[in-house]
Amino acid sequence: MSGIEGKVIAVTGASSGIGEATATYLGEKGARLVLGARREDRLNAVVDKIKAAGGTATGVIVDVTRREDLQRLTDTAIDQFGRLDVLVSNAGTMAVSPFDDLRQDDWDAMVSVHITGLLNGIGAALPVFREQRSGQFVNVGSTAAYVVKPPQAVYAATKTAVKVLTEGLRQESGPDLRVTLVSPGFTNTEGVGKGASPEAAAAMTQQRDAIAMPPSAIAAAIGYAIEQPEGVDVSEIVVRPTVQA
Ligand SMILES: NC(=O)c1ccc[n+]([C@@H]2O[C@H](COP(=O)([O-])OP(=O)(O)OC[C@H]3O[C@@H](n4cnc5c(N)ncnc54)[C@H](OP(=O)(O)O)[C@@H]3O)[C@@H](O)[C@H]2O)c1
Structure with a gap:
């Protein structure tokens, strides 16, 4: 199967920003969507918008740090549409701060959302893709993995892990699966600065x-x-953005 139309695509972090824009874009192209995030009201609004435009979408409340939630996301795709063609692992948090602030809960959150969350997605989708002998992982990284700037070290480290895990997965995936890393630079979303230290x-x-x-x-x-x-x-x-160093 090539193209986007008819593909069953699960997207994490679909309640705002890049995930919402991706779901909207793929919905317009005829994908059948299974959308995950924690904020039910925001997720429902995205699902409703896609349906109102003639698309196909289902929302699943998902915290990517919980293994069983990712399992529920992929199970929903199988139950509703009989297959899963793509998992877009996009959920993320940019709660950056200088080390001296010791915001260790934020460090833990970036590690668990970006690394454990990605691994939970791989754990849930890989068996499905193997069984189907087709499937695609699309993992959202960041230019922070390419250019490390203060005070983004923890964020950059976790996005570097996303890059490394994606490349390793690609090399192990064999001829049937596709594995893609998409690394955004500065993107206009509500997540920029959310949860970060006030100065950052x-x-x-x-x-x-x-x-x-x-x-x-x-x-x-x-x-x-x-x-x-x-x-x-x-x-x-x-x-x-062209102006980003
Ligand atoms: N904006 C940028 O400049 C930029 C640059 C490079 C990379 N990125 C990456 O792009 C991705 C999307 O970010 P964004 O800019 O679109 O920000 P955003 O609008 O804040 O989107 C983040 C999404 O992740 C979800 N999320 C966060 N923690 C989650 C969890 N534990 N479980 C499930 N969903 C969770 C949020 O939904 P809920 O709160 O409803 O769960 C939301 O839908 C992130 O991975 C981010 O690191 C962004």
């Missing part, structure tokens, strides 16, 4: 408002990777 949040939102690209730019990159013919693996895409 102020700097990030100011930079976002000055230079960020729309989340639709990342949605289109993800769509490009998905729509390639079977046997063509877009392994890595980095998308930045």
Whole structure:
């Protein structure tokens, strides 16, 4: 199966930002969507918007740090649509702060959402993809994995882990599966600065408002990777605003 139309695509972190834009984009192209996030009201609003536009979408309340929640997300795809073609692991948190602030709960959250969350997705979807002898992982990384800037070290480290896990998974995936890393630069979403230390949040939102690209730019990159013919693996895409260093 190539293209986007008819594919069963699960997206984590679909209640806002890049995940919402990706779900909307894929819904317009005829994907059958299973969307996961924790905020029920926001997730339902995205599902309703996609359905109102003629698309197909179901929402599942998912905390990616919980293994059973990812299992429920992929089970929902199988129960409702009989298969799963793509898992977009996008859920994330940009709660950055300087080390001296010792915001260890935020460090833990970035580790568990980006690393454990990604592994939970792999654990839930890989058996399905193996059984089908087809499937695609699309993992959302960050340019922070390429250029490390203070005070983003923990965030950058966890996104570096996403990059490494994606490449390792690609090498182990064999001829039937596709594995893609999409690494955004500054993107205009509510998540920029959310949960960050006050100084970091102020700097990030100011930079976002000055230079960020729309989340639709990342949605289109993800769509490009998905729509390639079977046997063509877009392994890595980095998308930045032109003015981002
Ligand atoms: N915006 C940027 O400049 C930028 C740049 C590079 C990379 N990224 C990456 O892009 C991804 C999306 O971020 P965004 O910019 O679109 O921010 P966002 O609007 O805050 O979106 C983050 C999404 O992740 C979900 N999420 C967070 N923790 C979760 C958890 N434990 N379980 C399930 N869902 C969870 C949130 O939904 P709930 O709160 O409803 O669960 C939300 O839907 C992240 O991985 C981020 O690191 C963003």
